[in-house]
Amino acid sequence: MSDPRAEGSELRVETLLEALPYIRQFHGRTVVIKYGGAAMREERLREDFATDVVLLKYVGLNPVIVHGGGPDITSYMERLGMEVRFHEGVRVSDAETVEVAKMVLLGKVNSDIVARLNRHGQPAVGLSGEDGGLFAVRPHEKAADVGFVGDIERVDVDVLNHIAEDYIPVIASAGADEQGNSYNVNADTAAGKVAATLPAHKAIFLTDVTGWLADPGRPESLVSYATVDEVSARLGEVAGGMRPKLEACVEAIRGGTESAHIVDGRRSHSLLLELFTDAGIGTMVTG
Ligand code: ADP
Numbered sequence: 001m002s003d004p005r006a007e008g009s010e011l012r013v014e015t016l017l018e019a020l021p022y023i024r025q026f027h028g029r030t031v032v033i034k035y036g037g038a039a040m041r042e043e044r045l046r047e048d049f050a051t052d053v054v055l056l057k058y059v060g061l062n063p064v065i066v067h068g069g070g071p072d073i074t075s076y077m078e079r080l081g082m083e084v085r086f087h088e089g090v091r092v093s094d095a096e097t098v099e100v101a102k103m104v105l106l107g108k109v110n111s112d113i114v115a116r117l118n119r120h121g122q123p124a125v126g127l128s129g130e131d132g133g134l135f136a137v138r139p140h141e142k143a144a145d146v147g148f149v150g151d152i153e154r155v156d157v158d159v160l161n162h163i164a165e166d167y168i169p170v171i172a173s174a175g176a177d178e179q180g181n182s183y184n185v186n187a188d189t190a191a192g193k194v195a196a197t198l199p200a201h202k203a204i205f206l207t208d209v210t211g212w213l214a215d216p217g218r219p220e221s222l223v224s225y226a227t228v229d230e231v232s233a234r235l236g237e238v239a240g241g242m243r244p245k246l247e248a249c250v251e252a253i254r255g256g257t258e259s260a261h262i263v264d265g266r267r268s269h270s271l272l273l274e275l276f277t278d279a280g281i282g283t284m285v286t287g
């Protein structure tokens with residue numbers, strides 16, 4: 001009779017062997033991870049995310065985390081009795097809104113991520129686009145309607161390269177212009193710019209769907225692979241939060257990132273599955 005324990009350990013050895021060529025290939029490479037959605041909201045998924053990121057660092061990758069904080073910003077604004085408004089999916093941000101957004105993003109969301117990574121055994125450093133002049137921001141094209149929402153003009157990756165050698169950089173997607181005005185920046189857009197400027201080896205966007213759906217109403221219409229040209233040609237038909245994600249994939253690849261992935265962050269250890277198994281999950285975009 002076969003020993004069930006032996007069967008289990010064979011499976012584990014197989015998993016390790018499957019990961020080995022990936023670990024070799026990724027050693028010393030940078031991977032930009034846009035963190036958000038359920039993976040940031042649910043306690044168990046937060047723990048899994050931190051475990052995964054720390055493991056990446058241990059096996060020789062340089063993870064760079066970029067995050068937003070949408071739902072937390074909304075809930076703190078509501079607690080303060082402030083009006084929450086969106087215009088075409090973008091948060092309408094007066095100076096007071098940006099002040100609260102920055103406080104929540106850095107004082108709460110960012111520091112929680114940093115503390116968790118530290119607790120799991122790899123030192124992380126939190127920063128926003130204003131630290132080390134990381135992002136140069138200018139007003140969004142719809143600034144008249146949305147207020148202090150910014151586009152990133154330039155990323156200065158010097159500060160990131162220094163930090164990423166020894167620490168895990170955790171970037172809150174906010175920045176300032178030359179006059180010192182602060183802006184909200186879409187976290188997908190920020191992650192795409194960071195990946196493009198480094199350039200990263202990979203960019204991974206965690207989200208609350210299985211990936212890019214050709215028909216948003218049909219989960220079985222997942223696009224598992226697309227080239228940047230295919231994505232660009234179809235951007236016009238993509239709405240909602242998927243649009244900036246796909247634009248960010250295109251930006252990353254055009255800047256020299258080898259592949260960009262939109263991955264279901266509701267699934268435990270989705271990062272490890274994407275990076276270290278033959279299966280690959282979600283949507284992959286390449287040049
Ligand atoms: P996050 O940025 O936190 O990952 P968003 O809500 O900004 O989440 O963006 C993801 C959302 O985009 C999905 O949950 C889905 O509702 C929406 N969406 C719109 N069009 C598509 C599409 N074609 N495929 C997949 N998701 C889409």
Ligand code: MG
Nearest residue numbers: 188241242244
């Ligand atoms: Mg979004």
